[in-house]
Amino acid sequence: MTLVTLAQVLQPALKGGYAVPGLVCLGWEDMRAYVAAAEAERAPIILQAGPGCRAHTPLPLLGRMFRHLAEEASVPVVAHLDHGYSLEECRAALDAGFTSVMVDGSKLPLQANIDLTAAVAELAHASGASCEGEIGFVGYAGGAASAGTVPDEAARFARETGVDAMAISIGNVHLQQDAGQGLDLDRLRAIEALTPVPLVIHGGSGVPTAERAALAATSNICKFNIGTELRMVFGTALRAALARDPSQFDRIEILRATEAPMTAAAQAVIRNLGAHSQAEAAG
Template identity: 70%
Template sequence: MTLVTLKDVLTPAYNQGYAVGGLVTLGWEDMRAYVAAAEAENAPVILQAGPSCREHTPLPVLGKMFRHLADNASVPVVAHLDHGYTFEDCKIALDSGFTSLMFDGSRKPLQQNIDETAAIAEMAHAAGISCEGEVGFVGYSGGEGSNGTDPAEAAQFAKESGVDAMAISVGNVHLQENKEGGLDEDRIRQIDTMTEVPLVIHGGSGVPIEQRTRLARETSICKFNIGTELRMAFGAALRDAVNQDPSRFDRVTILKETHAPVEAAARAVIRAFGAPPQG
């Protein structure tokens, strides 16, 4: 299997009751480990390039990296733009070979968000790729507070925007390092009953593992974005590698030692989503 769209992996997840990991990448080392983890678990994976990743590496380069990994993978791999804030962001990602565009208009008034997301969805669909939108703002740990998703607004957004997946704000928070919180399941079920589109949880690192597994099985949540949890695994592995021999300076040698720990952490994340073996 090879490069696929977001819709390609979320449609079976929606129909069969499991989720796919949207794993947030920052560089070659973690994205390579994520694909290795997906192959080891025989499950699909979504490689995500968010704003901080794009600050470090230009989108055209990221597109080539994602596509190279996908072309050599034995499982489905999605090349996904995470939190594109402008039409231009999304157009550059499309031109760079991404197969999924996430436009984030969640800070904007509902109708403006719908209209701008619909334009991105139209562009994506014309090119044969997917679009994810967001309704209700997901806040940041230690930063901006969340604005929870109104179920009626979610229903309108899902109907009018044309998205293939819809991110919602239901107690999830970006950059959360612990799992002491949890999601508002009543609100999720209200949204679920009013929509027929795969749902997405951003800030998935703060969601307890048991809840991830159960909601993937029982609701329309088909994608959890996981970043902080995996960055912590990478940081710990890198710190250990540096501290083992302070005289080392070759970064290739040092970075190689992050692969196995990050792959193991990603395997645990992917396994909890319950995807059946890929045919």
Template identity: 65%
Template structure:
């Protein structure tokens, strides 16, 4: 199946009452495990290259890897630039073949954020690529505090930028190791009433599974970004692999052991937020 855009997978999710996982990729092993999980569940998947990953691996390499996985997959696969810092970075991702970009102007004043995001969205749409923006600010565990998204600002942002998806701050926090976030469902509903743009929850790892399912089934939240939760699975599986075979030095053999645990954990998330039909 060929590469999909963000709109290709989020619009059906919005209209049919489910969400798609945006999984944070750090290398070949986890990317392949994510796609294997999506194929096993017959559900789409969004492969995300975040700033940390891009600092370690060139953008062109990530694009080639994502495209290769998409072309051989039996389900839609989105190649997504997560937290793009500038128009130039988003342009470079599009030139490499990413099918979706997120411009993160959430630290900017509202009108500046709108202007920058609008320029990225126009560029992306001209290339047949989707664009995600962020309104409000999703903070970080043990770091910057969040600034909540108001429904008024969200509606203004959506109308003025033309984004295909909108990340919102409603109690979610990046990099949480425990599922302890308290989501303001009333705020989500107010935003959803103000705009039909599919909503995105960053920091999905910190949200209890029951709440992720409730948001996926009953609101226009159509995408959960999941990173920390699956990185923790990777670390635990790798430590087990090292402990079980202390004489092993081949990285391929060691890393091969992490793929099944990652795929299994991803399948649980996909079933949790995916369409009800996937549970039967």
């Protein structure tokens, strides 16, 4: 069994100059494809269940699915709750067997965010799990605008919460389909100067791949969340499968056609972040 915590994969990444992808899962086919990609690349992997995934599949089932894949894998696999919004939701994830929880108090006033995140971190650590928090607010393409992370607040947040990883807002945006203009590197370096906590970029699909690779190798960003670009691969593969055989109605056969393209796309993400051939170091 290679089920591990977030800290167990991010600390080696911080020291080794690479980043681990947090891959957003929506169903069994993409979960399996992501683990297959990690196996092929000998890389650690973070399987993430966000709010959309949890709305579709009950949390206890997701925990079992993630843990089953980890038990069968020979590379480190993190079972991660993405964007939990309350202590109760994070507790439920830990009870379901998740090894890491991300509590999102980014819309709260600073002190309330610190209080919530510290409580979740204490709970997670008592369970032998890890905790990720968010300081600043990462906005959404076509939706809520971002609020950039203030370096002094990030240092205080890291110090007072005890998080294992800290998501920051430096120009990254959720659900962005095209690579944007890049990140605010001055803000990033100011944050790094004040705290050694591993950093996380949500909305990684909107960061140019060359910049992702460079920051994975040269910054404290140890985790890029990748969802949109992989969902786009899934959609393209699904449409192609249906076009090839319009008479096909077996959902298992239709969905199976998405797995190879998803695996190849996830392998490319892993290699781009330098996480390939790192399984032994992380495990």
